[in-house]
Amino acid sequence: MCSTISKRMLGLTQKNSAVREMFEEGNRLAKLYGRENVYDFSIGNPYFPAPERVSSAIHEVLENEAVNYVHGYMPNAGFPDVRQAVAESLNKRFETSYSSANVIMTVGAAGGLNCALQTLLDPDDEVICFAPFFLEYGNYIANHGGRLVIVPAGASDFQPDAEALRKAISPKTKALIINSPNNPTGVIYSEETIKKLAAVLEEKQREYSHPIFIISDEPYRELSYDGAVVPWLPSFYRNTIVGYSWSKSLSLPGERIGYLLIPSEVEDFELVFSAASISNRILGFVNAPSLIQLAVAKCLDERTDIASYDTNRKLLYNGLTALGFDCVYPQGTFYLWMKTPCDDKEFAQLAKKYNILVVPGASFACPGYVRIAYCVGSDTIRGSLPGFEKLAKELGL
Ligand code: PLP
Numbered sequence: 001m002c003s004t005i006s007k008r009m010l011g012l013t014q015k016n017s018a019v020r021e022m023f024e025e026g027n028r029l030a031k032l033y034g035r036e037n038v039y040d041f042s043i044g045n046p047y048f049p050a051p052e053r054v055s056s057a058i059h060e061v062l063e064n065e066a067v068n069y070v071h072g073y074m075p076n077a078g079f080p081d082v083r084q085a086v087a088e089s090l091n092k093r094f095e096t097s098y099s100s101a102n103v104i105m106t107v108g109a110a111g112g113l114n115c116a117l118q119t120l121l122d123p124d125d126e127v128i129c130f131a132p133f134f135l136e137y138g139n140y141i142a143n144h145g146g147r148l149v150i151v152p153a154g155a156s157d158f159q160p161d162a163e164a165l166r167k168a169i170s171p172k173t174k175a176l177i178i179n180s181p182n183n184p185t186g187v188i189y190s191e192e193t194i195k196k197l198a199a200v201l202e203e204k205q206r207e208y209s210h211p212i213f214i215i216s217d218e219p220y221r222e223l224s225y226d227g228a229v230v231p232w233l234p235s236f237y238r239n240t241i242v243g244y245s246w247s248k249s250l251s252l253p254g255e256r257i258g259y260l261l262i263p264s265e266v267e268d269f270e271l272v273f274s275a276a277s278i279s280n281r282i283l284g285f286v287n288a289p290s291l292i293q294l295a296v297a298k299c300l301d302e303r304t305d306i307a308s309y310d311t312n313r314k315l316l317y318n319g320l321t322a323l324g325f326d327c328v329y330p331q332g333t334f335y336l337w338m339k340t341p342c343d344d345k346e347f348a349q350l351a352k353k354y355n356i357l358v359v360p361g362a363s364f365a366c367p368g369y370v371r372i373a374y375c376v377g378s379d380t381i382r383g384s385l386p387g388f389e390k391l392a393k394e395l396g397l
Contacts, residue, residue, distance in 0.1 A: 008142070012139070017135070017136075017363075018359055018362075018363035019042055019043055019044075019363060020043075022040075022042035022043070022348070022357045022358070022359055023040070023042045023043040023357075025042075025352065025357060026038055026040035026042055026357045029352075029355055029357075033355060036379075036383070037355055037383075038355045038357070039354075039355055039356045039357065039376075039380050039381075039384035039387065040357045040376070040380070041356070041358050041371075041372040041373045041374065041376065042357045042358065042359055042373060043373060044183065044248065044253075044334065044335070044373050044375055045253060045375065046247075046248060046251035046253065046304060046334075046375050047375050047376050047377055048251060048304055048305040048308055048309070048375075049251055050250050050251040050252055050304070051250065051299070051302045051304065053298070053299050053302050054250055054252065054296075054299055054302065057294075057295040057298035057299050058292075060298065061291060061294040061295055061298075065294065070290060070294060071291070072290070073286070073287065074287055075277070075287070076104075076278065076280045076281040076286065076287050077104040077105065077277040077280065077287075078103070078104060078105025078287055078288055078293055079105070079290070079293055079294065079297075081100075081297065082105060082293045082294060082296075082297040083102075083103035083104070083105060083259075084099060084100040084103075085297040085300060086103045086259055086261075086300065087099050087100055087103050087261075089300040090261065093232075094232040094234075094235065096232075096234070096235075096263075098261065098263065101264070102261055102262055102263060102264060103260070103261055103262075104259060104260045104262070104273070104277055104280060105257070105258075105259050105287065105288035105293050106243070106245075106257075106258045106259055106260055106280060106288050107256045107257070107258070107280075107288050107289070108219075108245045108256045108257060108258045109217055109218075109219045109243050109244065109245035109247065110136065110140070110245075111256065111280070111283070111285055111288070112243040112244070112245070112258050112259065112260045113137070113140050113177070113215065113217060113243050114143060114144070114279070114283055115260060115276045115279040115280050115283065115285075116175075116213075116215050116241050116243060116260060116276060116279075117140055117144045117146060117175070118143075118144045118275075118279040118283065119272060119275040119276045119279050120174050120175055120213055120272075121144040121145060121146040121175075122145070122174075123145035123146075124145065124146070124172060125145075125146050125147070125173075125175075126146065126147045126148075126149045126170060126172040126173045126174060127141045127146050127147070127148060127149065127173075127174060127175045127176070127177060128149045128150075128151055128165065128168050128169070128173060128175070128176045128177070129148060129149070129150055129151070129177050129365075130150075130151045130153070130160040130165075131150050131152050131153045131364070131365040131366045132153060132158070132182075132184050132185060132337070132361060132364035132366035132369070133150075133177070133179060133182075133364060133365060134183050134184075134217070134364070135363055135364055135365065137217075146174070149168050149173070150365055151165055151168045152164070152365075152366075153366050157187065158182070158185040158187045158328060159187065159189060159190060160189065160193060160197060162193075162196035162197050162199070162200045163200075165197055165200050165201075166200045166203075166204070169201075169204045169212070171208050173204070174212065174213065175212065175213040175214070175215050176197075176201070176212065176213070176214050176215070177214075177215045177217055178197075178214055178215070178216050178217065178233065179216075179217040179218070179220075180216075180218070180220075180230060180231075180332075181220040181221070181223060181224055181230060181331065181332025182220075182332075182333065183220065183364075183371075184337050184359075184361075184364045184366075184369075184371035185328055185330075185335070185337040186328060186329075186330025186331060186332055186333045186335050186337060187330075187332075187337075188224060188228050188229075188230055188331040188332050189231065190231070191231045191236075194231050194233060194236045194237070195236060197214075197237075198214075198236045201239075202237075205239070211239045211266075211267040211268075212239065213239045213240070213241060213266070214233060214239065214240040214241070215240075215241050215243060216233040216240055216241070216242045216243065217243045218230075218242060218243060218244050219243075219244065219245040219247055219248050219249070219258070220248055220249075220332055220333040220334075221244065221249070222248075222249040222303055222304070223248060223249065223304070223306060223309065223332050223333050223334060224331060224332040225309075225310050225330070225331060225332060226331070228331045228332060230332065234261075234263045234265070238263075238265045238266065238267075239266050239267055240263065240266070241260060241261070241262050241266065241272075241276075242260065242261040243258065243259075243260055243261075244258050244259050244260075244261065245257065246258060246296050246299075248304070248333075248334070248375075249303060249304055250296065250302060250303075250304060251304050252292070252296075255289065255292045256288070256289060256292075257288055258288070260276055262276060308378070309334050309374070309375065311378055312334070312374040312375075312376070312378055312381055313330055313334075313336070313374060315378055315381045316336055316372065316374050316381050317329055317330070317336060319381070319385045319388070320336070320338060320372075320388060323385075323388055323389055323397060324392050324397035325338050325339070325341075325388070325392065325397065326338065326339040327339070334373060334374050334375040335371050335372065335373055335374070336371070336372040336374055337369055337370075337372075338358075338370050338371075338372060339368060339369055340361070340368060340370055341395040341396070341397060342395060343367070343368075344360040344361045344367050344368055344369055344370055345360045345362060347360070347370055347391075347395075348370060350391060350395075351370075351387070351391060354386075354390055354391060355387065356387045356388065356391070358371065358372050359371045359373075
């Protein structure tokens with residue numbers, strides 16, 4: 001039977017995102033019991049506000065720049081001065097020599113990933129992701145006719161396994177999406193891991209005589225703790241495209257602002273860059289939002305309140321492990337990845353009894369765990385611990 005909307009979209013309307021579902025459940029429970037009695041750890045919506053400098057930068061732009069410039073069209077890749085400022089800030093940090101010619105301003109990380117995937121994929125090309133991963137990747141890959149290939153989680157440290165990658169690569173493999181610091185595990189992929197993955201990719205590129213790209217999705221790059229270093233992937237693998245966003249690092253998810261960094265070394269650089277700029281246009285973004293582009297260019301050294309996230313991290317990890325739960329100690333992001341003593345979906349249901357909302361690991365292609373987003377006020381964490389304690393007792397911990 002012919003339906004009004006496409007079969008794919010029909011399928012998606014019937015399969016709501018588990019994160020969004022929990023988030024909506026949180027809003028429902030808040031109406032019933034009061035927001036302060038609901039412990040909503042479902043969504044990665046930053047709790048700590050954007051640094052004050054963001055607001056003053058927006059005002060400066062509005063006061064000092066011509067209105068037609070601030071609100072006008074621009075090259076699809078974004079304002080050249082903004083792209084140059086982004087390139088220079090990366091050069092300072094990573095000893096690189098990028099320029100505006102390597103940067104495309106995008107509509108958040110999601111917009112950038114879609115541009116990168118549209119640039120690279122032909123129908124049925126394969127894109128590899130390591131479980132657990134941000135499940136929207138599957139939708140983004142499907143948007144451009146690609147096929148998602150999942151490499152299951154290996155060792156308990158959640159570092160990707162290079163040998164498992166080798167087995168997953170086929171002549172159809174076009175790209176690999178890497179996300180470190182990782183949503184949902186909070187793990188930072190080590191230099192050693194990256195080197196091993198790069199070696200396998202080099203070998204396979206030679207074997208199949210075509211490039212295999214790493215798309216490095218880095219919205220959490222700035223959210224690392226204890227001085228942990230997040231390796232800069234283009235230094236380890238030539239065909240790397242970096243996707244970044246200020247959604248988390250400046251608490252601006254609704255502003256939809258990020259960038260793609262395409263190093264000049266990538267194979268067929270000019271073609272790739274030009275295709276990704278066109279993609280920004282034809283996906284309907286046209287360009288990243290103009291006012292916030294100009295504002296973030298003034299805030300490149302600003303960071304969100306990492307110290308408060310760190311306080312939350314310790315409070316939650318210490319609280320849960322003291323109750324007997326088995327958790328991965330996060331090195332970055334604002335997510336805690338916890339093993340469930342029962343089925344993960346059942347655990348998430350049980351937790352709701354205590355007004356605690358967490359996301360089952362199955363939503364990240366990794367059952368047996370839940371993700372607890374601690375981008376909340378520390379009172380929410382403190383308030384949730386008695387409920388977790390009851391859950392632990394109920395589950396025999
Ligand atoms: N990639 C990962 C791993 C994420 O966790 C998110 C958002 O939570 C995104 C991409 C999308 O980020 P943005 O809001 O910048 O599009």
